[in-house]
Amino acid sequence: MVHRKPWQLAVSRLSSNKGAMVSFFIIVGYILMALLPFVDFVGLKTSATLFNDETLKNTFAPFTLEHPFGTDHVGRDVFARAVMGTQVSLFLGFASGLMLIPIAIVIGAISGYYGGWIDEVAGYLMSVIVAIPGMLIILTLVQFGGRSFVMIAIAFAITGWVGLARVVRATFLQAREYEYVLAARALGASDFRIIFFHILPNVFHFVIITFVLNFVEVIKSEVFLAFIGLSVANIPSWGTMIDLSKQEVIAGNWQNLAGATVFMWVFLAALNIFGDGLRDALDPKLRNKS
Secondary structure, three states, X not given: OOOOOHHHHHHHHHHOOHHHHHHHHHHHHHHHHHHOOOOOHHHOOOOOOHHHOXXXXXXXXXXXXXXXXOEOOOOOEHHHHHHHHHHHHHHHHHHHHXXXXXXXXXXXXXXXXXXXXXXXXXXXXXXXXXXXXXHHHHHHHHHHHOOOHHHHHHHHHHHHOHHHHHHHHHHHHHHOOOHHHHHHHHOOOOHHXXXXXXXXXXXXXXXXXXXXXXXXXXXXXXXXXXXOOOOOOOOOOHHHXXXXXXXXXXXXXXXXXXXXXXXXXXHHHHHHHHHHHHHHHHOHHHHHHO
């Protein structure tokens, strides 16, 4: 029997999950749309000028091949604006994830490994963050820091690191007494090496899953911010499109709402399904079952 490495087993399990693989390719498609916003996708006219081209000549056009989701109140192509909304959501998701994961790992690992007063301080900090509604923190930071990409991403990171930090802390509390950790310490390994090279790899699957599922929370939060007028300024996003549709739907114009909702729903569904499949594939408890 050929012994396979953990990552090979994870890839094998993930590739056998049809729902997760379909979701993976959907996510890749969204990433391509975000990276190539100026490409004329299959002749659908989503070039750079269309998402902000206020022609005023073809307002509230119906769904056609030329305009798959119609046009808005000033003649802008809704499909093109939804594509640009993909860029906003992915940027905020990546940026906030890259910020919150190091915070969660460092605080969770140090508090769980050393314990004592360090653990008490970290636990108090996490309790304070959790006690305050996350959206209230985000609103405060955006109000005082401005409606920029960076500030909104920072706000999402500050409110999103606690869950992962608690998982990392709990793992380190148990792992610091395991035989392989005691053996490494007896052989003279430094705390830094034990934390980051011996224990941390055992929780890395939680890090990956958190990074993927963080997008779900970011997208929902951005939509709420846009709905109250505090999202990224002067950039089309799914949230701003839904905000614009509030008065349009009353008049029977569903273009903005339909475009943003379809793009957002498909992406969120793909993220959730892929996240579940990724969690099952990376779970160390399943390695011996493959």
